[in-house]
Amino acid sequence: MSAAMLEVDALKAWYGAAQILFDLSFHVDRGEVVALMGRNGAGKSTTLKALMALIPQRSGTVHFLGEDISRLKPFEIARRGLGFVPEDRRIFSDLTVAENLDIGRQDARYHRDGRPAPSWTPEKLFTIFPNLREMTNRRGAHMSGGEQQMLTVARTLMGNPLLVLLDEPSEGVAPVIVEQMATTIVELKKEGLSVLLSEQNIHFAELVCDRAYVLEKGQLQWHGRMADLAKDVAVQRRLLSV
Numbered sequence: 001m002s003a004a005m006l007e008v009d010a011l012k013a014w015y016g017a018a019q020i021l022f023d024l025s026f027h028v029d030r031g032e033v034v035a036l037m038g039r040n041g042a043g044k045s046t047t048l049k050a051l052m053a054l055i056p057q058r059s060g061t062v063h064f065l066g067e068d069i070s071r072l073k074p075f076e077i078a079r080r081g082l083g084f085v086p087e088d089r090r091i092f093s094d095l096t097v098a099e100n101l102d103i104g105r106q107d108a109r110y111h112r113d114g115r116p117a118p119s120w121t122p123e124k125l126f127t128i129f130p131n132l133r134e135m136t137n138r139r140g141a142h143m144s145g146g147e148q149q150m151l152t153v154a155r156t157l158m159g160n161p162l163l164v165l166l167d168e169p170s171e172g173v174a175p176v177i178v179e180q181m182a183t184t185i186v187e188l189k190k191e192g193l194s195v196l197l198s199e200q201n202i203h204f205a206e207l208v209c210d211r212a213y214v215l216e217k218g219q220l221q222w223h224g225r226m227a228d229l230a231k232d233v234a235v236q237r238r239l240l241s242v
Contacts, residue, residue, distance in 0.1 A: 004063075005030050005163050005194050006051075006082075011060035013043075013050040013218075020046045021218045023060070028163060030111070033185060033195040035205040035226065037240060038215035044198035045087060047215070048165045052077055052084050065112055065162065081109050081117070083161030087168040087198075089152045093141035097132055098122065100140060100151055104158035111162065118191040120157045128187055129154050146177030153184065164188070166197040170204040182207045202240060206230040214239045 004027040013021040021043050028034045036044045050058045053074045062070045069077050078084070092100050101122050109117040126133035129150045140148060149169070156164060169185070170178045178201075185195060185208040199205045205212060205226060212229045214222040216239055222229070229235060 003029055005065060006196065007061075007063040008051070009061045009063075011047070011050060011062065012058060013046055013055050014057035015046075015055070016057075019218070021050060021058075024215075024218075024220055026213050026220070026223065028194055028196050030194055031189065031192055032211065033189050033197070033209045035209040035212040036196065036198045036215060037200060037202070037205060037212050037229075039200060039240065041217075042215040043218035044200075044215060045167050046218070048084065048167050048196070048198055051165060052082070078159065079106070081160070081162035083156040083159055083164040085152050085156050085164060085166045085169070087171060089145075089148045091140040091143075091148050091151050091155065094139060096137050096139055097143075097151055098136040100155050101125070101158050104155035106159040109160050109162055117160060117162050118188075118193050119160050122158075125154045125157060128184055146173040146180075149173055149177065149181070150184075153181075157188075161193070163194040163196065166195055168198055168200075170199060170201045178204060200240065202230065202236060 006028040009025045011021055011024040012019065024047060036047055038044050046055065049055050051062055053072060061068060064080060064082055069080065092103065108119045111117055131147060132150060132154060140151065143151065169181045182204060188195060209226040212223065212226045213220055221239055222235055
């Protein structure tokens with residue numbers, strides 16, 4: 001049995017007639033934080049959406065916890081413990097923080113070896129997101145972008161996922177929120193959660209990630225340890241510079 005929680009082989013995806021992803025193969029192990037990196041338009045967000053079956057035209061295989069989920073529907077994938085935090089947040093703006101969290105609630109989960117996975121309650125989440133504790137009765141529409149980002153992550157964790165797909169966590173939020181998000185991801189890793197995040201901020205990724213895959217025009221161009229990518233200025237200039 002493979003040690004990988006998520007194994008992706010020859011993933012392709014299309015928007016209409018335009019092919020966006022070309023034979024992507026990668027994996028995420030238990031307790032790892034892995035980055036999908038690349039410039040805008042490289043295919044990072046498309047990859048995460050393809051993993052969640054949110055793109056109708058795709059091929060290749062995706063195994064999660066040893067099961068082939070390539071033909072499952074998004075809600076079936078979520079029920080198996082794969083969480084997704086989209087870049088555009090998508091909270092329920094007319095519901096309160098407490099109500100948003102309650103909607104995300106799912107039963108506790110277990111790893112393949114029988115050990116319990118991290119289990120989340122609102123009270124436990126408030127230790128990681130103390131700002132949310134102070135606004136449990138605030139409606140989503142009355143929160144800042146950074147606060148909505150935190151709520152989206154917290155709501156996803158209420159589903160007790162085994163692995164979280166996190167789309168552009170540092171994009172479009174204030175620097176103080178970026179720092180809080182980095183701290184949050186480190187804390188989630190300590191809890192034993194696995195994370196696959198899409199990112200183009202090399203400094204943010206260096207703070208939280210173990211390994212990285214770099215995409216360009218929907219193709220995998222580099223992979224290795226995050227520490228090695230952080231030191232390789234030539235690769236950064238070639239694949240990450242604007």
